[in-house]
Amino acid sequence: xxxxxxxxxxxxxxxxxxxxxxxxxxxxxxxxxxxxxxxxxxxxxxxxxxxxxxxxxxxxxxxxxxxxxxxxxxxxxxxxxxxxxxxxxxxxxxxxxxxxxxxxxxxxxxxxxxxxxxxxxxxxxxxxxxxxxxxxxxxxxxxxxxxxxxxxxxxxxxxxxxxxxxxxxxxxxxxxxxxxxxxxxxxxxxxxxxxxxxxxxxxxxxxxxxxxxxxxxxxxxxxxxxxxxxxxxxxxxxxxxxxxxxxxxxxxxxxxxxxxxxxxxxxxxxxxxxxxxxxxxxxxxxxxxxxxxxxx
Amino acid sequence: xxxxxxxxxxxxxxxxxxxxxxxxxxxxxxxxxxxxxxxxxxxxxxxxxxxxxxxxxxxxxxxxxxxxxxxxxxxxxxxxxxxxxxxxxxxxxxxxxxxxxxxxxxxxxxxxxxxxxxxxxxxxxxxxxxxxxxxxxxxxxxxxxxxxxxxxxxxxxxxxxxxxxxxxxxxxxxxxxxxxxxxxxxxxxxxxxxxxxxxxxxxxxxxxxxxxxxxxxxxxxxxxxxxxxxxxxxxxxxxxxxxxxxxxxxxxxxxxxxxxxxxxxxxxxxxxxxxxxxxxxxxxxxxxxxxxxxxxxxxxxxxxx
Numbered sequence: 221x222x223x224x225x226x227x228x229x230x231x232x233x234x235x236x237x238x239x240x241x242x243x244x245x246x247x248x249x250x251x252x253x254x255x256x257x258x259x260x261x262x263x264x265x266x267x268x269x270x271x272x273x274x275x276x277x278x279x280x281x282x283x284x285x286x287x288x289x290x291x292x293x294x295x296x297x298x299x300x301x302x303x304x305x306x307x308x309x310x311x312x313x314x315x316x317x318x319x320x321x322x323x324x325x326x327x328x329x330x331x332x333x334x335x336x337x338x339x340x341x342x343x344x345x346x347x348x349x350x351x352x353x354x355x356x357x358x359x360x361x362x363x364x365x366x367x368x369x370x371x372x373x374x375x376x377x378x379x380x381x382x383x384x385x386x387x388x389x390x391x392x393x394x395x396x397x398x399x400x401x402x403x404x405x406x407x408x409x410x411x412x413x414x415x416x417x418x419x420x421x422x423x424x425x426x427x428x429x430x431x432x433x434x435x436x437x438x439x440x441x442x443x444x445x446x447x448x449x450x451x452x453x454x455x456x457x458x459x460x461x462x463x464x465x466x467x468x469x470x471x472x473x474x475x476x477x478x479x480x481x482x483x484x485x486x487x488x489x490x491x492x493x494x495x496x497x498x499x500x501x502x503x504x505x506x507x508x509x510x511x512x513x514x515x516x
Numbered sequence: 517x518x519x520x521x522x523x524x525x526x527x528x529x530x531x532x533x534x535x536x537x538x539x540x541x542x543x544x545x546x547x548x549x550x551x552x553x554x555x556x557x558x559x560x561x562x563x564x565x566x567x568x569x570x571x572x573x574x575x576x577x578x579x580x581x582x583x584x585x586x587x588x589x590x591x592x593x594x595x596x597x598x599x600x601x602x603x604x605x606x607x608x609x610x611x612x613x614x615x616x617x618x619x620x621x622x623x624x625x626x627x628x629x630x631x632x633x634x635x636x637x638x639x640x641x642x643x644x645x646x647x648x649x650x651x652x653x654x655x656x657x658x659x660x661x662x663x664x665x666x667x668x669x670x671x672x673x674x675x676x677x678x679x680x681x682x683x684x685x686x687x688x689x690x691x692x693x694x695x696x697x698x699x700x701x702x703x704x705x706x707x708x709x710x711x712x713x714x715x716x717x718x719x720x721x722x723x724x725x726x727x728x729x730x731x732x733x734x735x736x737x738x739x740x741x742x743x744x745x746x747x748x749x750x751x752x753x754x755x756x757x758x759x760x761x762x763x764x765x766x767x768x769x770x771x772x773x774x775x776x777x778x779x780x781x782x783x784x785x786x787x788x789x790x791x792x793x794x795x796x797x798x799x800x801x802x803x804x805x806x807x808x809x810x811x812x813x814x815x816x817x818x819x820x821x
Contacts, residue, residue, distance in 0.1 A: 268629050269695075270740040272705070273683055284631070296631070315738065317745050331744035348633070349583060350744065402706060402786040403683045403738055409707030409789075 229281075233257045236283055238299050238341070241368045246357045249295055252288035257281055276397045277310050278303040278417075287357070293332070293348035297361055300342040305373020306420075309394060312337040314403070316390040321359075324366040325373070329355075334362045339373035341365075378422040381437055381487075381510040383503065391425035405434065412456045413438060413488070414449040426503060431495035433478075435503050438488045450483045453490060470500050480504065484511045568809050569761040569802035574598040575752045575815040579732055584749065586732055588639035591753065594814070595643045595728060598755040601811055609650060615725040615757075616672060618652030623670035623723075624660035626730075627678045627693055632740045634680045634747070635662075640730040644676055667697055667719045675727040675759060679734035679766050681746075681774070685711070686788030688739065689766045690727045690759035694720065706786035712798030715759070727762050729754035734766075736773045748773060751815060760794045760801030761808045765821065767791065768805055772820040 233239065233255065244251055256266070259281045263271035266282065274282070280301045287295040302308040309326070318330030324343070327336030332350035336343050345362050347354035376394050393404050396419055398411045405423065407413070413436075415421065420439040425432060440446040447464050454462040458471045458479060470480035470491075478494040482504050489507050494500040574597055579590045596608040603611040616622060624644050626636035645660050659665055667673075677693035684705040685692050694714045695701040704711040714720060731754050737746025750769075756762050767788060774782040795803040802808050812819065 266631055267741055268632065269688070269701075270632070270683055272702075273741070315743050317737070317743055333742075333744050344741075346742075346744070399684070404785065406783070406785040406787055409786075 229257050229259060232281060233283070236299075236301075238365055238368055239283055239285070241364060242285060242297065242361070243364075246287060246360060247353060249287035249289040249292065249357055252286035252294060256284040258284070272399050273314060273403065274300065274311065276395065276400045277307040279307070279311070293351065293354050295345065295347045295354060295357055295361075297365075298344040298346075299365065300344075302340045302342060305337075305339050306376040306394070308337040308340050308342045308373065309375050310396075310400075311342045313393045313395075314400075316392070323359075323362055324369070325375075327362070327366075329359070332358065334358050336362060336366060338366055338369045339371055341369050376420060376422065378420050378437060378439055381507050382422055382424055382435070383506045383510070386426040386428045388425045388427060391423075393421075393423045395421050395423075407457065407492075410456070412449070412452045413490070414440075414445060414452065419445075425493075426499070428499055428502075431499055433494035433499050433503060434492050435507070436488075436490040436492075437507060438490065440486045440488070443486050446483055446486050446488055450481055450488055453481045453488070470494075470497055472497070482508065484508050487511050569756065569758040569807070570602065570809045570811065571754060571756040571758065571761050571765055572598040572602045572811045572813065573731070573752055573754050573765070573819075573821070574601075574813040575750070575819065577751055577815045577817070579751045579753075580749045584733065586637050586639045588642065591637070591639040591732070592643040592646070594753045595640070595647070595755070597813060598728075598753055599647075599726075601813060602755045602757075608647070612647045612651045616648050616651040616653060616674075620653055620672040621657040621670050622648050622653050622659070623665050623667060623673045624648065624658065624676055625665055625673055625693060626660065626662055626676040627688075628662040629740055633742050634678050634733075634735040634739055636676050636678045636730045637732055640676060640728065640732070640753070644674055644728055648674070663696055665697075670719075670723060672725045673720070673723040675724055676730065677727075678730045679750075679770065680739040681736050681770050681784055682740060683738040684786070685790065686784050686786050687763065687767050687770060687791075689729060690762045691715075691790060691794060704790070706789070709789040709793040709797075711790040712760075712794035712800050715794075715800050716798060724759065725757065727754075727756050727759050729762055729766065731766070734770065734773075736770045736777065746777070750818075758801035758808075760791060760803050763788070763791045763794075764803045764805055765808065765810060769820045776820075 258266040280303055283299040285297045312326055318328035321327045321329045324336035324338035332347035334345045343365055345358045347358050396417050398415045418441045421436055423436045425434050451462040454460045454468045460468055468481050470478050472478055478497045478500045479492045480500050482489045489504050491500045574594045576590055576594050580586055599611045603614045605611040626641050628635045641660055645658055648658050675690050675693055677689050680688050682688040691711050695704055697720050698714050731750050731752030734750050735742055735747050737743050754762055771784055792803045794800040
């Protein structure tokens with residue numbers, strides 16, 4: 221994730237093609253407050269106390285339009301421009317509650333909120349309250365926006381190393397930094413995995429024969445940083461002495477669950493909350509095999 | 517039966533926290549003391565003076581009607597009833613007079629996120645402002661605001677937060693509602709546990725007379741940007757003078773709701789360790805639910821506590 225330079229806000233607003241395709245009126249809803257645009261510098265003016273979630277990805281700006289109609293819930297369209305399709309996908313995975321709908325490259329709808337991603341764009345369209353009419357407008361606007369995004373983008377390659385067997389699909393997350401990890405899963409109040417904007421993390425939960433586990437696959441920019449993080453996890457989380465080059469054995473923790481770490485080149489495979497040691501070994505082996513095949 | 521963590525056991529997560537703070541003993545058994553430089557010696561915040569923290573939770577099925585519309589009259593009744601119970605007075609005016617004097621300048625600190633959706637309902641703000649006015653405080657000395665509240669001018673504060681689980685602090689209720697009294701609010705995001713020091717800032721310390729929590733339509737998902745599936749109508753108002761006890765109980769209720777929603781444990785993360793620290797380090801109130809006296813009034817269905 222390399223942060224990019226931002227051009228002038230007014231110029232973006234004037235030239236943003238997805239703004240041009242939005243209708244001034246939809247089923248009686250008309251544009252409310254003036255269109256807004258927030259960049260990395262002022263995203264907190266829009267998401268006070270929560271902008272960090274977007275800044276943790278290579279977010280460039282968000283365009284916001286409000287639709288209002290007397291006696292009806294207001295509808296807010298948010299179009300997030302990311303610098304990569306991988307990060308558009310990542311932001312999309314931040315919250316997976318809702319029902320899958322066929323839109324863009326992945327979409328979820330629930331209780332008036334539509335979320336989808338396509339190429340480098342992530343979109344949220346929310347009605348203050350769900351009514352049949354409001355839902356129709358939300359879906360209509362979403363379809364229009366998705367149709368105006370010309371191409372598809374790549375999903376993060378990292379998620380392909382995760383096996384499909386046993387995967388709880390709604391648990392899959394893709395991110396870079398500690399703030400995102402903490403938002404989903406709390407390992408510690410220090411950055412023991414050395415996460416940074418340069419790291420990539422795919423995290424998911426699995427269930428096999430009633431037994432569960434959580435796995436994180438972390439890609440580091442260099443082998444040295446992966447080794448360092450492996451040592452920190454071994455010593456600070458597993459409380460095991462670490463010798464670089466020697467395998468760290470899985471460990472049964474105080475809660476009766478197993479945890480472990482394995483390194484394959486620039487990648488770490490971290491398993492926690494495993495009900496069975498054999499499940500931990502199973503998923504570590506599969507991901508290792510997948511990583512070997514990738515020849516990073 | 518679930519295994520409980522034995523008292524005094526040091527887990528690896530505790531160890532990591534302790535290591536990060538530089539002293540494990542402080543993290544687990546901190547004896548407190550005023551941690552904020554500049555706080556006057558011998559002065560303790562109000563809640564520490566209470567022999568027991570008391571929280572009144574009142575719920576009314578009629579507080580929210582069709583289309584999630586809040587009934588302002590019902591909300592006023594709920595707040596009055598809760599305050600009468602909390603103060604031990606039979607009359608609402610006498611109850612309010614215990615906490616607000618005519619000569620006070622009162623800050624009614626609510627939560628308002630312009631584009632976001634989980635903020636203190638206007639009916640709750642109006643009900644509090646109305647009673648403060650009736651207690652004899654002139655309108656020009658009632659400052660009902662979120663950002664920009666003239667805290668230095670205020671002699672009394674009424675903390676009127678909404679309830680939301682929060683991606684950066686774990687939960688946002690009474691403690692986090694004061695975060696913007698600090699010039700550097702983001703420094704209190706997790707893993708920091710020092711949010712309590714905001715209550716000891718010179719302009720804030722000792723001024724909070726009441727906490728009136730809008731628990732009508734709380735948010736249990738990762739806020740502040742909402743997914744409507746994570747919002748529920750709880751129909752509640754909570755009254756106390758202990759922000760720590762309030763946060764602790766709200767945390768418990770939201771955690772139960774999250775687990776019910778997912779059908780399995782869905783831990784609130786990051787863990788809001790600032791609540792325990794607010795008691796242990798800053799002496800602001802009581803964080804252990806077992807030591808809080810909760811008085812429940814009204815509607816009991818799905819109370820979750």
